[in-house]
Structures are given as structure tokens and as C-alpha cells.
């Protein structure tokens with residue numbers, strides 16, 4: 001930590017010295033300052049010094065925000081395309097890198113015409129993956145195949161596990177410090193796979209790996225607001241556990257605004273609908289994929305929270321599937337406070353109702369098996 005700070009300080013001293021020399025008008029031949037101009041130069045000198053400092057920190061000269069590069073892997077897919085659109089619209093993004101095995105030149109050209117500040121570039125195929133990733137602050141991964149009717153998320157394992165393993169190997173090489181937002185299913189296994197790949201590469205930082213479970217929260221909020229008849233934009237519901245079937249555990253006892261209007265049966269029905277929300281969409285799409293638009297929205301919400309955390313905005317909290325000691329399981333979704341290094345704090349479960357306590361015990365077996373399956377695959 002000390003060495004980079006010392007190097008940065010030295011660089012700043014040298015940069016300031018060069019600015020001073022230029023501003024003082026040292027003659028390149030005599031080395032004498034033009035003293036008369038010095039007083040008049042002082043305000044612009046201060047401006048230049050501040051510009052040097054800002055450039056070193058990677059601040060945008062127009063917005064005053066730190067420059068942030070976001071890469072989307074799987075950017076030409078059903079989730080990838082609307083997610084690319086939403087990230088292009090995010091004012092915290094200065095560079096947007098769209099990667100896929102096919103189709104990204106078109107998506108990038110299309111999105112790049114939108115008059116929002118983020119610079120968009122498309123990358124296609126293995127040869128361009130490194131360039132797509134280099135310098136990324138956040139990598140969002142919606143690459144892989146989605147479910148068809150009758151499939152569970154675990155049925156996707158064989159294809160998506162391999163895709164995630166390869167992409168994470170490249171992340172470890174080209175942007176080992178990036179926050180990784182894993183969308184590819186089964187999240188309960190792909191996050192442990194990513195962790196193992198990063199451990200092997202010596203780059204694992206548990207604060208920087210996130211399974212995106214925001215869609216479960218989005219659904220829980222929407223369904224609760226509808227049933228409790230409260231304004232949906234005011235609603236908050238934590239969702240814990242994992243991201244598949246019964247491992248998704250919405251904590252409606254902690255929902256705000258609180259209501260007495262819901263019976264135990266209502267809560268059971270809301271819980272089941274939240275757990276089966278993905279299947280509801282898969283069946284409605286009848287073979288044409290799974291949730292894409294609501295997922296892109298959820299992915300954009302979560303990435304925005306990560307960006308705000310990186311930029312030092314205080315008290316940014318979202319649920320996410322992360323390395324955890326909240327239960328005996330090594331990974332678990334719960335409320336997470338986001339900060340400058342990713343996870344700042346994994347928050348506990350709070351007070352649970354008896355129904356939620358039962359749900360928590362019931363989910364542990366399946367979640368444990370999915371985590372172990374991911375770890376085994378990565379180490380095979």
C-alpha cells in the first residue's frame with residue numbers, strides 16, 4: 001500500500017514541477033524564469049495543477065465523477081442488449097465495453113449512437129476478450145444459455161459452468177481488481193466456480209465477487225406492493241439465501257412499508273411466487289428464453305449500486321450472493337453494504353418469522369449441494 005502511494009506522490013511532484021517550469025516560462029536555452037509573467041499566471045497555474053491531479057485520479061473533466069469502465073460479457077444476448085442500453089444511460093459509466101462471441105459490432109454501433117457520455121466499444125471472440133476487459137472496474141456476466149420450459153437453473157450447469165470458467169480465467173488475467181457481477185445461471189454454482197478460478201490464479205478477493213440476485217428483490221417488491229396495496233416505489237424487501245427455487249427466501253416480515261393486511265397464507269403465496277418468478281416468465285415466453293428485460297433492469301440496478309460504492313457514496317446496501325459467514329454455508333445471499341473496495345460489510349439476517357426460519361433450514365441442503373457442485377467443477 002505504502003509503495004504505490006510513494007510512487008504516486010513522486011509522480012505528482014514531477015508533474016507539478018513540469019507544470020511550474022512551463023507556466024513560469026523557463027527558457028529552454030538559458031533556464032531563466034520570466035519573472036514578470038509569474039504573478040499573472042498564478043490562477044491558471046492552480047488550474048493546471050488541479051487538472052494534473054484530477055487526470056492522475058482518472059476523473060472525467062466534464063462530469064467530475066471518477067472515470068469508470070464497465071464490461072458486459074454476453075452483451076449481444078437477451079439480457080446483454082437491454083443491459084448494455086441501461087449501462088450506456090448510466091452517468092457514472094465513462095467507458096462501456098460490450099463483449100460476446102457474436103453480434104457485438106452491431107449492438108455496440110447501435111448503443112453508441114445514444115447521446116449519453118459513456119464511450120461504447122464492441123469486442124467479439126476470444127482474440128478481443130483481453131482488450132474488452134483491460135482496465136474494467138466492473139465486469140457483468142450474462143453470458144450463457146437461458147432456461148427453456150421444464151428446465152431448472154441447474155439444468156444449465158453443463159454449458160454455463162464452462163463459459164463462466166473461461167471468462168473468469170480471462171478476468172483474472174486482464175482485470176483482476178474488477179468487481180464481478182455474476183448473472184449467468186445457476187448463480188448458486190457459477191459464483192463458487194468464479195471464486196475457485198480466481199483462487200487458482202491468486203487473484204481472489206471475496207469483496208469483489210457478487211452473484212446478482214437483484215431480480216428476486218425486484219420481484220418480491222413488485223408482488224408485495226400489489227398484494228399489500230402500497231406504492232411499489234416505496235417498498236423494500238430483503239431476499240436472502242440463494243438464487244434458485246426454494247433457496248430464494250424473501251423476508252416479507254421485514255418488508256417496508258409494513259402492513260397488517262397480509263395473512264399467513266398471503267405471505268406463503270408471495271414467497272412461492274417470488275421463488276417461481278423466473279419459471280413464470282420462462283413458461284410465458286414458451287421456449288423463447290427466460291427473463292431478459294426485468295433481469296437487465298435488475299442487473300443495471302445492482303451495477304449502479306456497485307459504482308456508487310466504488311465512488312465512495314455512503315450507505316449503499318443491496319442483497320447479493322457473496323462469500324459469507326451469516327450461516328454455515330460459504331456463500332449466501334443477504335444484504336451487503338457496498339464500498340470503495342466492493343463488499344464493505346455482509347449484513348446479518350435480522351429477526352426472522354417462524355415461517356422464514358423454516359424456509360432458511362429447508363434451503364440449506366440444496367444450496368450447499370449447488371455450491372459444492374460448482375467448487376468440484378472448477379477443480380476437476
Ligand SMILES: NC(=O)c1ccc[n+]([C@@H]2O[C@H](COP(=O)([O-])OP(=O)(O)OC[C@H]3O[C@@H](n4cnc5c(N)ncnc54)[C@H](O)[C@@H]3O)[C@@H](O)[C@H]2O)c1
Pocket residue numbers: 073074075076077078079080099100101102142143144145146147156160163166167182183184185186187212213214215216243289290291292295
Ligand atoms: N441472475 C439472474 O437473476 C438471471 C435471470 C435471468 C437469466 N439469467 C441467466 O443469464 C444468462 C443469459 O440469459 P439470456 O436470456 O441473456 O441468454 P441469451 O442466450 O439470450 O444470451 C446469452 C449470450 O451469451 C453469449 N455467450 C455465449 N457464450 C459466450 C462466451 N463464452 N462469451 C461471451 N458471451 C457468450 C451468447 O452469444 C448470447 O449472446 C443465462 O444463464 C440465464 O439463465 C440470470
